[in-house]
Amino acid sequence: MKAAVTLGPGRISLEERPEPAPGPGEAVVRVEVVGVCGSDLHIFHGTHPYATFPRIQGHELAGTVAAFGAGYAGPLRLGERVAVEPLLACGVCYPCRHGRGNCCVRLAVLGAHVDGALTEAIAVPTGSLYPTGALSAELAALVEPVSIGVQAVTRGAITAEDQVVVFGAGPIGQAVTLAAVDRGARVLVVDKLPTRLALAARLGAERTAEADAGDLAAVVADWTGGDGPGVTIDAVGVPATIRACVDLVASAGRVVIIGLSEKEVSLPIIDFTRKELTILGSRNNAGLFGEAVALVGRHPERVAALITHRYPLAETAAAIAFAAEHPAEAEKVLIRVAD
Ligand SMILES: [Zn+2]
Numbered sequence: 001m002k003a004a005v006t007l008g009p010g011r012i013s014l015e016e017r018p019e020p021a022p023g024p025g026e027a028v029v030r031v032e033v034v035g036v037c038g039s040d041l042h043i044f045h046g047t048h049p050y051a052t053f054p055r056i057q058g059h060e061l062a063g064t065v066a067a068f069g070a071g072y073a074g075p076l077r078l079g080e081r082v083a084v085e086p087l088l089a090c091g092v093c094y095p096c097r098h099g100r101g102n103c104c105v106r107l108a109v110l111g112a113h114v115d116g117a118l119t120e121a122i123a124v125p126t127g128s129l130y131p132t133g134a135l136s137a138e139l140a141a142l143v144e145p146v147s148i149g150v151q152a153v154t155r156g157a158i159t160a161e162d163q164v165v166v167f168g169a170g171p172i173g174q175a176v177t178l179a180a181v182d183r184g185a186r187v188l189v190v191d192k193l194p195t196r197l198a199l200a201a202r203l204g205a206e207r208t209a210e211a212d213a214g215d216l217a218a219v220v221a222d223w224t225g226g227d228g229p230g231v232t233i234d235a236v237g238v239p240a241t242i243r244a245c246v247d248l249v250a251s252a253g254r255v256v257i258i259g260l261s262e263k264e265v266s267l268p269i270i271d272f273t274r275k276e277l278t279i280l281g282s283r284n285n286a287g288l289f290g291e292a293v294a295l296v297g298r299h300p301e302r303v304a305a306l307i308t309h310r311y312p313l314a315e316t317a318a319a320i321a322f323a324a325e326h327p328a329e330a331e332k333v334l335i336r337v338a339d
């Protein structure tokens with residue numbers, strides 16, 4: 001079978017690999033569609049903190065079940081379409097013992113720490129498979145990024161009572177927006193790129209604001225009647241947006257941080273107590289993958305609106321390079337492994 005193998009920074013080659021065989025507790029999934037994620041750009045450019053080479057990338061995948069390991073008794077059926085949760089947790093560390101394998105200290109993510117889905121077939125634990133019913137393969141491949149949004153709104157305890165400001169309208173910011181709108185919250189999205197803000201509005205954002213264009217604090221104050229939003233969410237991961245989350249959130253509000261960065265951020269200590277802030281990190285998802293399948297099923301047109309580009313497996317390098325170089329045009333780029 002063919003696999004797109006990242007050999008080193010900027011180098012992906014299509015190679016022949018042996019077909020996987022399912023071990024006990026595993027299934028082989030015939031891969032249909034793989035989404036390109038921001039973290040894939042980092043791996044491709046050699047700037048990802050965990051990834052090593054050579055590596056088969058790809059952690060946002062949908063496919064059909066092709067084989068089960070010995071002794072599998074159901075409920076999944078051969079040929080069924082599934083979304084794959086790409087997290088392999090150790091099961092014994094502190095977060096794993098507390099139901100939070102999403103931040104396992106030995107977490108392995110498909111396509112980053114171990115080989116992933118940019119190949120024709122992959123063996124994965126049967127417990128990582130979620131049937132997607134009538135969803136298309138493309139929508140099923142979007143369950144994983146949507147699960148990041150579901151986790152963020154769960155961490156932020158967002159309800160229909162909340163006004164939420166989301167920083168960042170890339171695929172993760174859009175997933176957060178969709179998940180918050182699904183809960184009935186009112187959402188204002190901030191991004192530098194007008195094309196991405198237009199998409200956020202299609203996903204249900206009540207208001208959008210261009211970063212760096214005018215006085216954002218005044219816009220947010222106007223939108224919230226002077227209170228500030230109950231929740232601010234960073235899906236950018238730069239010091240300025242995290243600072244803005246803390247500055248803008250209402251007193252007694254919650255700040256949720258999803259963006260990744262090794263940079264440091266400086267915050268006024270007084271705000272932690274003056275506002276009695278709750279600041280929450282959010283990573284992957286903890287037991288919410290099935291909810292993400294359901295969320296995609298409730299909003300198929302909105303999720304499909306995220307898809308901007310499609311490439312075949314043989315053009316994986318071009319797909320990742322395009323996503324990196326054209327953020328205003330490329331929202332979700334998909335690799336169609338099987339047609
Ligand atoms: Zn991802």
Ligand SMILES: [Zn+2]
Nearest residue numbers: 090093096104
């Ligand atoms: Zn663990």
